[in-house]
Amino acid sequence: MRGDRSHRLLITLLALILFAAGIAILxxxxxxxxxxxxxxxxxxxxPAHFIGTHGGWFWPVAAVAAAILTVLGLRWLSTVVSIEPGQRRINISPDGTAERTVLDSGALTTAVRAEVGDCPGVDDVDTxxxxxxxxPRLALSVTAEPDADIAALRERLEALALPRIRYALGKPDLPVTLDLTYRGRRSARIG
Incomplete structure (x- = not known):
């Protein structure tokens, strides 16, 4: 999710450069x-005279630079397009070896939605x-009701719901990304 912010920044910078070039042409x-x-x-x-005079070395350098930019662009595009596969099962045994207990991720996400959805002020939950x-890693996108106090909701989730989820999984250090939004408003990303 943090990558989304850097992708948006890179696309915005590219758009501003192209916008400035268009304005200059106009x-x-x-x-x-x-x-x-x-x-x-x-x-x-x-610039055309310079390129004409130094074309012997300019065009090979330009071709290498274009190839590097193409590879970097394709790599960036592949990170934007690729989606990390969701986890289907979670090992909740204490040490991960003997007497293995496995939990289906669908059951966990349903329980998390119910746990977080019961908090006052929550309109919708996506896990x-x-x-x-x-x-495992967990991402929660919580949409609050329009009149909800987002700070109080965040404190309630961090104090009650998230510790219960971590305790139920036996993973006190479970990384959780919490994204709180109002319906129709801009998000306030926490975590």
Whole structure:
């Protein structure tokens, strides 16, 4: 979930760069940069002369830079598109070896939804469980009622619901990401 924030930031920066380039092109076409600038030929400029003069080394360097940007772009795209598979079973035995007890993740998410959904001020709960069977991770997206006190709801969840969930699993260090939102309002990510 933290990756989503960095992806949004990267996309926003790219959009701002492309927006600025578009505005510069529009201003150049309107002769804001001087009379006759919009009537000049595309290759009649100092960068084109530089490339023409130093083309022997410029184009191979540009090709390598383009290949690196392509690989980085494809890697970034694969992280954005790939979804970490959800965990189907959780090992809740104390040491993870002898006398293994396995819990179905569907049963856990149903119990978590019921536990968190019973808290006053909660409108909707969405759960996601992933990680390994011995080291699961839980993400809770809680939508609060419009008149709910979000700080009090967070304290109630952290003081009552989350410790019960961790105790039931026998995992006091279970990582839980809590995302609290109001319906129709912007989220306040906690955790």
């Amino acid at each position: 201003l150049a076409g309107a002769d804001v940069f001087g009379r006759g600038f919009s009537r000049r030929h595309l290759v009649d400029n100092p 996601r469980l992933w990680g390994s069977p011995n080291a």
